[in-house]
Amino acid sequence: MGERGIISAPVAATVLALAIITWGATASAAATETIDLRWAGTDSSLALKRGDSVLWQYHYGADEPKPHFHPLALPGGTVLTDLRPQDHPWHLAGWFSWKYINGINYWETDRKTGKGAGQTEIADVKVATRKDFSATFALALRYQPWGKPTVLAEKRSIRVSPPRADGGYHIDWTGTFTATGADVVLDRTPLPHEKGGKGYGGYAGLSLRLAKETRGWTFLDSEGRQYRQKMGKQAKIMHGLAARWIDYSGTGTDGEAGGAAIFDHPENLRHPPKWYANAGMPYFSPAFLFDRPHTIPAGKSLTLRYRILVHPGPGRKETLEKQWQEFAKAAGD
Numbered sequence: 001m002g003e004r005g006i007i008s009a010p011v012a013a014t015v016l017a018l019a020i021i022t023w024g025a026t027a028s029a030a031a032t033e034t035i036d037l038r039w040a041g042t043d044s045s046l047a048l049k050r051g052d053s054v055l056w057q058y059h060y061g062a063d064e065p066k067p068h069f070h071p072l073a074l075p076g077g078t079v080l081t082d083l084r085p086q087d088h089p090w091h092l093a094g095w096f097s098w099k100y101i102n103g104i105n106y107w108e109t110d111r112k113t114g115k116g117a118g119q120t121e122i123a124d125v126k127v128a129t130r131k132d133f134s135a136t137f138a139l140a141l142r143y144q145p146w147g148k149p150t151v152l153a154e155k156r157s158i159r160v161s162p163p164r165a166d167g168g169y170h171i172d173w174t175g176t177f178t179a180t181g182a183d184v185v186l187d188r189t190p191l192p193h194e195k196g197g198k199g200y201g202g203y204a205g206l207s208l209r210l211a212k213e214t215r216g217w218t219f220l221d222s223e224g225r226q227y228r229q230k231m232g233k234q235a236k237i238m239h240g241l242a243a244r245w246i247d248y249s250g251t252g253t254d255g256e257a258g259g260a261a262i263f264d265h266p267e268n269l270r271h272p273p274k275w276y277a278n279a280g281m282p283y284f285s286p287a288f289l290f291d292r293p294h295t296i297p298a299g300k301s302l303t304l305r306y307r308i309l310v311h312p313g314p315g316r317k318e319t320l321e322k323q324w325q326e327f328a329k330a331a332g333d
Contacts, residue, residue, distance in 0.1 A: 036050070036051060037049065037050055037055075037133050037163070039129050039133075039135075040054075041127075043061065044059060044060060044061025044062075044063070044064065045057055045058060045059045045060065045061065046058055046127055046129070046135060046137075048133055048135070048160075048163075050075065050077070053073065053077035054071055054073060055073050055075070055163065055169070056069060056071065056072050056073065056160065056169070056171075056310070057069065057070060057071060058135075058137060058158070058160075060122055060125045060137065060139065061122070062122055064122065065090070065092070065109055065114060065115070065116065065120065066092055066095050066096070066097055066120050066122075067095065067096075067122060067137075067139060067141075067156070068083075068092035068093055068094060068095035069081065069093055069094035069095070069171070069308075070083040070092065070093030070094065071083075071093070072093070072094055072208075072260060072308070072310055073310075074167070074252070074256050074258040074310065074312055075163070075166070075167025075168070075312055076167075076254070076256040076312075077254070077256070078252030078253075078254060078256040078258065079211055079252075080208075080210060080211055080214070080258070080259065080260050080310065081093035081094055081208065081209060081210060081211060081260075082209045082210060082211045082212065083209075085209065085212075085281075087281075088209070088281075089109070089111060090107065090108050090109040090116070091207070091209040091281075091283070092209075093208070093209055094171075094207070094208050094209075094308065095206075095207060096156075096173070096175065096205060096206045096207070097120070097204070097205075097207070098143070098152075098186055098204050098205075099187065099188045099189060099203065099204035099289070100185075100186070100187040100188065100204075101118055101143055101151060101152055101184060101185070101186060101187075102151060102184060102185055103185070103187070104117050104118040104145055105117045105118060106118035106119075106120055106143060107203075107204065115146075117145070117146075118143060118144070118145055118146075119142075119143070119144055119145070119146050120141060120142075120143055121141060121142040121143075121144065121150075122139065122140075122141055123140040123141060123142050124139065124140040125137065125138070125139050125140075126138040126139075130162075132162040133162045133163060134159070134160060134161055134162040135159075135160045136157070136158065136159050136160070137156070137157070137158040137159075138155075138156070138157055139154075139155075139156040139157075139158075140153070140154070140155060140156075141153070141154040141156060142154075149180075149181065150180050150181075151179070151180060151181060151182070151184055152177055152178070152179060152180065152184050152296070153177070153178045153180050154175050154176065154177050154178075155175070155176045155178075156173070156174065156175045156176075157172075157173075157174040157175075158171060158172070158173050158174075159171070159172040160172075166311075166312050166313075167312055168258075168309070168310055168311040168312055169310055170307050170308060170309045170310070170323075170327075171307065171308040171310075172305070172306075172307050172327070172330070173206060173305070173306045173307070173308065174303065174304070174305045174306075175303070175304050176301050176302070176303045177296060177301060177302045177303075177304075178296070178299070178300070178301040179296040179297060179298050179299060179300060179301075181298060182298050183295055183296065183297050183298050184295065184296045184298075185293055185294075185295050186204070186289060186293055186294045186295070186296070187204075187289065187293035188201060188202055188203060188204045188287070188289040188290070188293070189201040189202065189203070191290075191291075202240065202274070202276050202287050202289070202290040202291075203276040203285060203287055203290075204285075204287065204288065204289045205285050205286060205287060205288045205289070205304075206262060206285060206286060206304075206306050206308075207283065207284070207285040208248070208260060208262065208283065208284055208285070208308070209281060209282075209283050210248055210260075210281070210282040210283065210284075211252075212281075212282070213252065213253050214250035214251065214252060214282075215229075215250055215251045215252075215253070216228075216229055216230070216250050216251050217229050217248060217249065217250030217251075217259075217282065218248070218249055218250065218314070218315065219237055219238060219246060219247070219248055219277060219279065219282075219284070220246070220247045220248075220249075220315050220317060220320070221238045221241070221243035221245065221246045221247070221275070222243045222244040222245045222246075222272070222317075222320075222321060222324065223238075223241070223243050224317060225238045225241070225243075227277075227279060229250070229279075237277050237278075237279050238275055238277055239275065239276065239277040239278070240274050240275070240276075240290065241274060241275065242272045242273065242274050242275075243264075243272055243273075243275060244263065244264055244266075244271075244272045244324055245261055245262060245263040245264065245320060245321075245324050246261065246262060246275055246277065246284050246286075247259055247260070247261035247309075247315035247320050248260055248261070248282060248284060248315070249311075249313075249314045249315040256312075257312065257313055257314060258310070258311055258312040258313060259310075259311060259314070259315050260308060260309065260310050260311070261308070261309045261311070261315060261320055261323075262284065262285070262286055262306055262307070262308055262309075263306060263307040263308075263309065263323070263324045263327045263328075264286045264306060265304075265305035265306065265307075265327065265328065266328050267305065268288070268304050268305060268306075269288070269294070269302065269304075270288055273286040273287060273288055273290065274287055274290040274291060275287055275290075276290065286306065288304065307323075307324075307327045309323055
């Protein structure tokens with residue numbers, strides 16, 4: 001395929017490209033190793049493969065409840081994400097979902113049918129791959145009660161960077177949400193101090209559900225707060241606290257260390273956001289609606305921008321802050 005290949009879903013299952021590149025064995029090692037990278041695509045997903053392992057894969061088929069990334073993996077093959085865990089089968093590894101739109105639940109799905117009370121419809125997908133093994137996705141999504149007109153339309157842009165010298169990569173995610181008819185109210189499960197509140201209230205938005213197999217993990221945020229697995233449940237995590245970014249890192253069962261961070265863009269409404277972070281799952285999300293709902297007036301739009309960074313090795317505050325500063329200066333779509 002040429003420098004910029006366009007695939008309009010659906011496409012035939014095919015290997016899209018194959019190339020050989022040289023990466024550093026580690027971020028600091030002088031020795032290098034030759035590793036083959038290739039695209040693997042179907043009518044409902046695109047994956048970047050490193051040898052026989054998938055480095056990342058984005059799923060966008062019309063039969064999917066929501067577009068999502070799984071796996072997000074480290075260069076050695078360790079998978080960081082967890083797809084449809086038994087406790088929350090509507091958790092789709094790396095995905096975006098509102099909780100309530102005009103009072104209707106778009107987050108949970110029925111365990112038998114896989115459908116929610118509200119429909120997230122993937123109306124259109126365009127995919128572009130490049131020779132440097134970066135990729136872009138342009139999606140049109142519609143949110144509506146089943147069998148009823150669209151209440152919220154979204155234009156989503158996703159850019160996946162080429163792998164860096166150390167094998168890491170990042171995903172820039174932009175969503176523009178437009179109220180198509182009347183005002184649209186975006187809401188979440190209320191917090192414990194509110195009427196009908198729950199201890200688990202506050203979530204909605206871009207989310208990462210992480211693999212339980214990761215050992216010795218650490219949550220770290222932009223304010224320097226840390227929560228380590230060995231600290232036990234009595235230690236407080238950064239749940240409900242504001243931060244520019246949160247990182248999760250640890251070691252896989254095969255001994256490969258690494259992690260993933262989510263960066264919130266400074267132009268986002270309510271930046272820096274409060275975060276929903278659950279160490280037991282593990283799971284974390286910049287919870288745009290944590291404290292209160294948000295109304296998009298009829299005909300108006302809301303744009304949110306995030307970066308997901310997948311990195312080998314432990315998360316380090318200075319390095320992550322530098323990466324956030326780079327993202328903060330990046331031009332939008």
